[in-house]
Amino acid sequence: MDIEGSLLQLMGIVISEAAPERVVATMPVKGNTQPYGLLHGGASCVLAESLGSVGAALHASAYGKVAVGVDINATHHRAVRDGVVTGVATPIYLGRTTATYEVVITDDRDKRVCTARITCQLIQAPAGS
Template sequence: MSDNFTPHPLSDELLAAGIPAEHHGLLGPHGVGALVAKMGIVFTHMSVDSMVATMPVEGNTQVTGLLHGGAHVVLAETLGSFAAAFHAGLDSRVVGIEINATHHRGISAGLVTGTATPIHLGRTLATHQVVMTDSAGRALSTCRITNMILSR
């Protein structure tokens, strides 16, 4: 590490969310956001072609004990937005403009894995499909998110 290296002001938060130090600059001054930390989302793979993160069921359930449908959508929007930011690069920012979800099966315990893959990576729009699965690889939900890419 050189003497000129200045760590990201939210390095501890970013590292706790599984984001390698080489990607901290891409996230600007905002880190991962309070909701990502509160829901226990941790990134396990980050690239333009695939963005993967996990989220615990515990603490993110609805009254019946199943993972809340909104929690699926939070995980999907997080993955889709981060993936769009990777595509857009440092000179841009992204904002979500559309998301939808289809829930296939419930889950009441364990860890959910979300995987975002690009459907369209353009100059002004990026669309991703995000599939949430259980530990056995069964699909829990499928979301599609579109982000608008804005110049800084």
């Protein structure tokens, strides 16, 4: 996967494991904070959507399809000021037309920071892609 110039690269997201059944990545808190110095909730959503989308894309490829995000929600449980957060995406549902993942984001102490759910629609790849 080429992430050169992508949002993943800009946010420092590093994927360490990627399969339809489990996607794992880390993201630094520094550079991804809101004005109070806390991890930005939107950054957690970017991490969650990235992981769910990667898993869904890997699943979709078995059907000759691509995955596009159609829904995401997130509950932010605790604040994080520094270090690295880790996201783990696991499937809730893997179908022929949709894939839904739960993404759990934890801090350096393995405390849950955020729980997100992302659903992707699996569509035919656009011509020329």
